[in-house]
Amino acid sequence: MSKFDKYFLMNTEDVKEYVVDVVKYFDKDEKIECFEIGDGNINYVFRVIGKNKSIIVKQSDILLRSSQRPLDTYRSKIEAEILKIQKNLSSKHIPEVYMYDENMNALSMEDISEYKNIRKELIDEKIYINFSDEISLFLANTLLPTTDLVLIRDIKKDYVKFFINKELCDITEDLVLTEPYYNYKNRNIISKGQENFVEENLYKNAKLKTEVAKLRDKFMNYSQALIHGDLHTGSIFINENGIKIIDPEFAFYGPIGYDIGNVIGNLFFNFVNKIYYSNNNSFIEYIKNTIIETYDKTLSAFNKKYDDIIEFPLYKEKDFKTYYISNIFSDALGYAGTEIIRRTVGDSKVFEISSIDLDDKKIELERSLINIGIYLIINREKIKTGKEIIDAFYSINSQK
Numbered sequence: 024m025s026k027f028d029k030y031f032l033m034n035t036e037d038v039k040e041y042v043v044d045v046v047k048y049f050d051k052d053e054k055i056e057c058f059e060i061g062d063g064n065i066n067y068v069f070r071v072i073g074k075n076k077s078i079i080v081k082q083s084d085i086l087l088r089s090s091q092r093p094l095d096t097y098r099s100k101i102e103a104e105i106l107k108i109q110k111n112l113s114s115k116h117i118p119e120v121y122m123y124d125e126n127m128n129a130l131s132m133e134d135i136s137e138y139k140n141i142r143k144e145l146i147d148e149k150i151y152i153n154f155s156d157e158i159s160l161f162l163a164n165t166l167l168p169t170t171d172l173v174l175i176r177d178i179k180k181d182y183v184k185f186f187i188n189k190e191l192c193d194i195t196e197d198l199v200l201t202e203p204y205y206n207y208k209n210r211n212i213i214s215k216g217q218e219n220f221v222e223e224n225l226y227k228n229a230k231l232k233t234e235v236a237k238l239r240d241k242f243m244n245y246s247q248a249l250i251h252g253d254l255h256t257g258s259i260f261i262n263e264n265g266i267k268i269i270d271p272e273f274a275f276y277g278p279i280g281y282d283i284g285n286v287i288g289n290l291f292f293n294f295v296n297k298i299y300y301s302n303n304n305s306f307i308e309y310i311k312n313t314i315i316e317t318y319d320k321t322l323s324a325f326n327k328k329y330d331d332i333i334e335f336p337l338y339k340e341k342d343f344k345t346y347y348i349s350n351i352f353s354d355a356l357g358y359a360g361t362e363i364i365r366r367t368v369g370d371s372k373v374f375e376i377s378s379i380d381l382d383d384k385k386i387e388l389e390r391s392l393i394n395i396g397i398y399l400i401i402n403r404e405k406i407k408t409g410k411e412i413i414d415a416f417y418s419i420n421s422q423k
Contacts, residue, residue, distance in 0.1 A: 027127055030085070030096075035059060038069045038080050046122050046131045048078050065094060066272075070134060077136070078121065083128040083272075095190050096128040102272040103130050104185065105249060109268070113164035116157065116268050135267045138260035145256065145293040146374065148306040155316035157266040158259070158286055163324035166279045169249035172329075172338050172347075183246050188275040191252065192243075195273065199365045200239040204232050210370045216386050221368055224393060234400050238357045246276035254282045255362075255373075256289040280354025283321055287355065287412070288362030290314045291395065292375040299388045300379070315409030322352055353403040356412070360399035367392045391420040 027045050031037075035057040042048045042055070049055050053073050061068030061081070069080045083099035086092065103123035110117040118133040141154065171179055202211055204225050213221050225231065251258070252273030260267045294310045301307060325348055333339055338347075366373045367389050376392075379385045395416045399406070406412055 027124075030127055032067070032084060033069075033080075033082055033127070033129075035069060038071060041127070041129070042071050042078055042080060042131065045124060045127075046078070046080075048076075048121065048131065049073050065098075070136070077134040079118075079132050079134050081130045081132070085128075098188065098191055098272045099123070099128045099130055100125065101186055101188055101274050102270070105251075105271045105274040106130075106132070108169070108249065109165045109271070112168055113161050115265055116161040116164070118267055118269060135260055135269070138262045138267050140257060141259045141261045141266070142256035142289070142293075142374065144261065145290075145310065146296075148297070148301065148303055150306065150309050151261050151263070153263065153265065154261060155313055155320050157261075158317060159320035159324040161266065161268060162283055162286070162321050163328040166248045166250065166282065167325065167328050168332060169276075170247055170279075172333055172335065182249060183276045186249060186275045188252070188273065191273045192275055192277075195252065196239065196243060198369055198371055199361050200235060200242060202370075203361070203365045203368050204228075204235050211368050212370050212372070213368055214381055214386060214389060216381075217368075217389060220390060220393070224397065225364065225368065228397070231397055231400060234357065234403075235361065238354070238361060238400070241278050241354065242281060242358075245278045248276065248279045249274060250277045250279065250282045251285075252277065252281070254285040256286075256293070259286075278354050278358075279351045280356075281358045283351070283355035284358030284360075285362050287314060287317060288359035288366075288396075289373070290317065291359070291363055291392065291416075292366065292373050295388055295391050295395075296375040296379075298391075299384055311413055315413055318352075318355075318409035318412060321355075322348070325351065353406075356399045356403035356406055360396040360403070363392050363396035363399070367396070391416075394419050 025044060027041055033041060039055055039057045043051055055071055055073045057069055057071045059067060060070050065084060067082045067084060071078050071080065083096040085094060085096055100123065103120060106117055106120050110120065118135050120130065120132050122131040141151070144151065167173065169182065197208070202208060206226065251268065251271045252275055253270065258268060258270045260269065290310065290313060294314060297303065297307045297310060329344055329348065337343065365371070367376060376389065379388070398415050398419055402415070406415065
């Protein structure tokens, strides 16, 4: 019998025992240190360091930290499984999974501390010229191969069943695709002075709400591919050699465009923040071009990947390929818009907004974000290039 045979929430001393006795990553007599490094609301993340190596242990809590609301820990099983699948599809972009322990709801994996969180790096105006190349390759490598266009039908249906992720999808359906437009739970956090703008442009905007309803319906009903489900810049780590993608616990079978849109939407937070609060014009030019290149290179990567891996004759028809990929990228722009809006008016902010003291400039920044979010949602089928995204931003926000 081991104390780790039954679930309990571990502290740092427990984790030190765990990586020796259960994971068997360190020898019993090796001196090791353990630190809690997570700052999330639903998991605890530990880094354990020995003489010559280190490991990450991520344990799922059965309660939400903030409210103590019960949570289903099945999400950690989902996370472990998608990491294994994505590792096979795009090995350089995913940390190695050493062990998933269903008793302890704990995932032990490669320590990627030599990579830096790209959200923080962009806030600090660090330039990584490899980002758009790497993220476009990751998206094409991991999304298209998990569709019905490639997978054997019964395998794909088994995946759909396994990756049903009710609780975390429910969070997205509410916080991203409902409440910013219909604040029925009264959880939106709107800056003082922004209330009338939000009321007129979001709550009372029938055209916008119709388009959001379409995107919501697609998110809930289109089991297209195995998506990360929460691919914001806080889940992407980078250095000069490449990127690593983590935290896919929101994974499920949904529309490919949702992942692409999340990446683009989150790049916009840095871009707009720097327009208003930085004098570093070379960095602003870099982040602007990164948005353009991320869209264009991802589109190019999808076209190439499609040609490389699609074998079924019906799907090889040129017009079908055009239809299929066009739909992915119009979806991506729509979901980029919903991500931008929800982080601006919803209750889950990003640092690029939440760190700014309220003043007239912040009000303008938020309106710029809401405006481009609305535009992307409504005009998602018209835009075909990354430059058109940026041109639209400057056109509807004439302050710069």
